[in-house]
Each structure stands twice: as C-alpha cells, then as structure tokens.
Amino acid sequence: MSSGTGLAVSRSCPSLLKLLPWRRAGLYRLASETPCASVHVNEKHEENLEIQVPKHTHMAHGCRSPLPFSSIPGPWPSLPLVGTGWQYFPWGLGQYDIFKLHEANYDKYKRYGQIFKEEFQWRHPVVQVFNPTDFETIFRRQGRCPLRPVNQFLTYYRLSNPEKYTSVGLANAVGEEWYRLRIALAPVLLKMKTLHHSLPILNDISNDMISLLKNLRDDKSHKLENLQEALYRLVLEFTWMLCLERRLGCLNRGLVESSDGAVMISAVQKLFEAYHELYFGLPLWKYFSTASYRKLDEAESDIYDWRSFYCKFYYLNYQLTIIDFIAGGVFTTGNAIVLLLYHMAKNPDVQERLYQEICQVAPDGEITSERLARMPYLKACVKESFRLSPTIPGIMRILPEDVCLSGYQIPAGTPIFTQFMVTCQLPQYFPNPHKFYPERWMGALRKQIHPFIMLPFGYGFRMCAGRRLAEMEMYTTLAKIVYNFRLEHSGEDVDLICAFVIVPSKPVALILRDR
Numbered sequence: 001m002s003s004g005t006g007l008a009v010s011r012s013c014p015s016l017l018k019l020l021p022w023r024r025a026g027l028y029r030l031a032s033e034t035p036c037a038s039v040h041v042n043e044k045h046e047e048n049l050e051i052q053v054p055k056h057t058h059m060a061h062g063c064r065s066p067l068p069f070s071s072i073p074g075p076w077p078s079l080p081l082v083g084t085g086w087q088y089f090p091w092g093l094g095q096y097d098i099f100k101l102h103e104a105n106y107d108k109y110k111r112y113g114q115i116f117k118e119e120f121q122w123r124h125p126v127v128q129v130f131n132p133t134d135f136e137t138i139f140r141r142q143g144r145c146p147l148r149p150v151n152q153f154l155t156y157y158r159l160s161n162p163e164k165y166t167s168v169g170l171a172n173a174v175g176e177e178w179y180r181l182r183i184a185l186a187p188v189l190l191k192m193k194t195l196h197h198s199l200p201i202l203n204d205i206s207n208d209m210i211s212l213l214k215n216l217r218d219d220k221s222h223k224l225e226n227l228q229e230a231l232y233r234l235v236l237e238f239t240w241m242l243c244l245e246r247r248l249g250c251l252n253r254g255l256v257e258s259s260d261g262a263v264m265i266s267a268v269q270k271l272f273e274a275y276h277e278l279y280f281g282l283p284l285w286k287y288f289s290t291a292s293y294r295k296l297d298e299a300e301s302d303i304y305d306w307r308s309f310y311c312k313f314y315y316l317n318y319q320l321t322i323i324d325f326i327a328g329g330v331f332t333t334g335n336a337i338v339l340l341l342y343h344m345a346k347n348p349d350v351q352e353r354l355y356q357e358i359c360q361v362a363p364d365g366e367i368t369s370e371r372l373a374r375m376p377y378l379k380a381c382v383k384e385s386f387r388l389s390p391t392i393p394g395i396m397r398i399l400p401e402d403v404c405l406s407g408y409q410i411p412a413g414t415p416i417f418t419q420f421m422v423t424c425q426l427p428q429y430f431p432n433p434h435k436f437y438p439e440r441w442m443g444a445l446r447k448q449i450h451p452f453i454m455l456p457f458g459y460g461f462r463m464c465a466g467r468r469l470a471e472m473e474m475y476t477t478l479a480k481i482v483y484n485f486r487l488e489h490s491g492e493d494v495d496l497i498c499a500f501v502i503v504p505s506k507p508v509a510l511i512l513r514d515r
C-alpha cells in the first residue's frame, strides 16, 4: 500500500462513522475493514494525480478458477496513447459518436457480451459490465471509501487555484479527504432526510413555478418551447432554499440575463459542457490551456464569485459543499424532470392514471409528505423514467481487492463501469423494455426486478449526496404539473445524448393545456 505526501492513508475509522445511516444497513463492517485510497500530490501535482489504491491481491472473490484478465473480450487493436479510443475519432474516422456513448455501449454489448474491456487514454484498461449480479458484487466490495476515477482536470484546476479552493470538492475527492468532506456534510444530509418538514416551502416554490410556466407558454397554442430553461430555474431555487434557507428569485417572471440566477444557470451549463469535453477528449490541457479548459475556468470562476459573495453574507460553515451541490444538482435534476415530463406527455394513459391518483390523494393539489407516501404510482413513474432515460448511464468504481466478474479475474485498481442504462433496456430483465410501463415497479412485478439493476443515485457510502432533495423535487414537481396541466408532445421523438450526463439533444417543447 502506498500513500501520497499530501493525503495520508489511515486504517483507523473515525468515530464519527457511527453516525452514518448505512451502518445500520450492515455495510459498516465490510467497509471499515478496507483502507482508503489516496491521491498522490506533490509540488508538481500536474505530473502526479494518480490514484494510489491500497490493493489486496489474492484469489478473486466469487469464482473458483477465474479466467485471466487478459482474456476478456473487447475492441481491438489498442493503439499507443489512445488505446481503443479510436472508435470515437471524429469526422467519421471512428464508428461511434462520443455523444452517443449509451448507443455505442449497447452495440458493444451485442458484439462482446456482458463483460468487455477497452483501453482509453494512455491505454489504461476499463472494464464494462452489464450483468446485475456483477453490479451487486462490485457495490458490495467497494470498501469504506468507495472510489470513482477522479476527474483529473478538475483536481488539477482546483489544486492550481489554492487561493479559491481548500479541497478538490466532494464529488472529486478520494480516500480520507473525501471521508472528511462527507462527514462535514452530515448536517446538510440530515436536513435532506427531514425534508418533508420543508414541503410547505417546496410547495410554495412549485406554485410559483406553475405561474411561471403559464407565463412562459404561448398564449394561444399553450406550447412551451424550452422546458429545460424553466426547470433549471426551479431546481436552482430548490437548491438555494436547501443550502441557504431563503429564496433566490429564479422564478420571478422577468429573470434578466445579468441576474444571479441567470448567471448561475449558464455557468452550470458551461461547466457540464467543459466536463464532457475534458473527460472524453485527449488530455491536452496538461500541456496548454485548451478552449475546453478555459471554459471550465470561466464556469468555475462564475460559480466561485457568486458563492463567495453569498457565503460571506450568510456566514455558512459548509461553503465547500455548496459549489458541489449547485454543480451536481441543477443540470442533473433539471434534465431528469424534463425527461420525466416528456414520458408523461408521450403516454397519455399513464398520465391519466397518475392524475387520478393525485386527485384522489390530494384533491386540492397541495403536496405533503403524508400524501406523497400514499402515491405509489407517482413514484413508479419516476422509477420508470430513470429506467428508460437515467441521468447517469452507469457508475464507475475502482475496487481495493480483486473480484471475479462474469467468470473473469479483475485485478484491484481497475476502473469498472456498471452500464445499467443498457442493462435496463434488455428484454431478459424487463419484458417489452421500450414501453413506458410504471406498473412494472409495483406489486408482484416489482419482486421480479434485480435490486441492483438500476441505481440512478449510486449505492452505499458514496451514493448521491443530493438524492433526497432530487427525489423530493421530482415528486413535487411531477404532482404539481400533472395536477395543473394535461401534457402533450407533438413532432419528432426526443433524442438523448450523453453530455457527461444523459440529456435531450435539443430543448424539449411541450404543450401545457389547463386541466
């Protein structure tokens, strides 16, 4: 086991661990036995952002005589520097489109089967898995500080700006640093757990959103041309309320371009574009300031300036997490709600059944936690939307010990990608997989679904920090909108692209008819 100079690796388990809710789920024992990874940081950090994984190399768990790693099938040849990344070369040179990773992975699943190996930048191997039993093995062995590959460019960026950042951020931290940040977040997470107390406020925000939607849609046709724009405003307002306990004013009718809300929304959008370009492109930013790196700088600076202004003003003690919450929450939840509403518009029968449920449970249209608990169909609609159009197409892990997946030995330290978006659309797991059918998540049908097949918010210690907020936002918004409007969609089906997360390729237009 090796440790870096900047972030020490410790086997000891801080006593605060006992505060974590997962402990009760029985995961504590397994996780506490595994030391955390670290990032090696030295003065020339640009040369050394490698994750140091404490490895336990022994017979992989799960099978008696696993096949060797080298025999895992996958695309060929692997070229110097780019590995098998040539498959995504632009200008028609590669067979796949980098913005259609989900389709590329489906195609490769058909070619190579439920596990295959690719090599990306500098020929580092990545294993892609599609079997829910393998997903379970991975998440049960992820250790005390679950590890995803770091975004090297973001780590580099934040370490290069120490006057602004005291850490690389929760989503990007590893090992003990991540652990420390996650523990510091406990009060915010606790607040999310008790979010139902804030439901009256969330209700008020949703009511303002209904007025805004009425205002933004075309007077005659009732068509709203850009649903995303309205929903980013809504989600930012929700997030702001959670972090600062006050309204931001994003839902005011005349949101002028220079207003805080508008600046923040465009910064978050720019941030995700930059993430995508830097994540999937060649790491040329290490050598000079590329256009994508400058885009990242602009977006981070905008968010930072805004954050520091408000943090000074409100004396927050968890400033660090706010940038992660805004960056991690607005684009993801906004697009998840857009796709959810789109599925509603495309499936009038489902929409009608949901409307009946809402009217029965909440005849006045006001949403409370007690009422939400009596809306199983609403929750099933959200699940079904995630199945067909998840925000995150899969989750990556780097395990601290060897594992056996689909009969192959996977060495500790190998990035493994659970491709659940593809798996969730396979007929062997979901009959009639392309049908939007929320009923499959209810009653006896639900019992037939593998519990690890769909993890839209991840799993275990490193699960999405904003899950409770995102779910609450999705439930309240869906209920409010379906209660007030009959949603319709005309024209071409919405196409999905993978722009770091899964989003519609164009602004989504819906007709919002008054009920």
Ligand code: HEM
Binding pocket: 148, 170, 171, 172, 182, 239, 324, 325, 326, 328, 329, 330, 332, 333, 336, 391, 392, 395, 396, 455, 456, 457, 458, 459, 460, 461, 462, 463, 464, 465, 466, 467, 469, 470
């Ligand atoms: C529909 C909305 C959302 C989806 C689908 C989503 C999904 C995810 C996923 C899959 C992860 C990685 C989990 C893992 O590796 O196991 C993640 C991490 C994270 N999410 Fe979300 N998220 C959403 C909304 C939010 C919101 C609203 C916030 C904040 C307010 C947020 C903040 C974060 C943060 C800070 C992390 C990093 C956690 C860590 O590394 O410890 N997310 N999210």
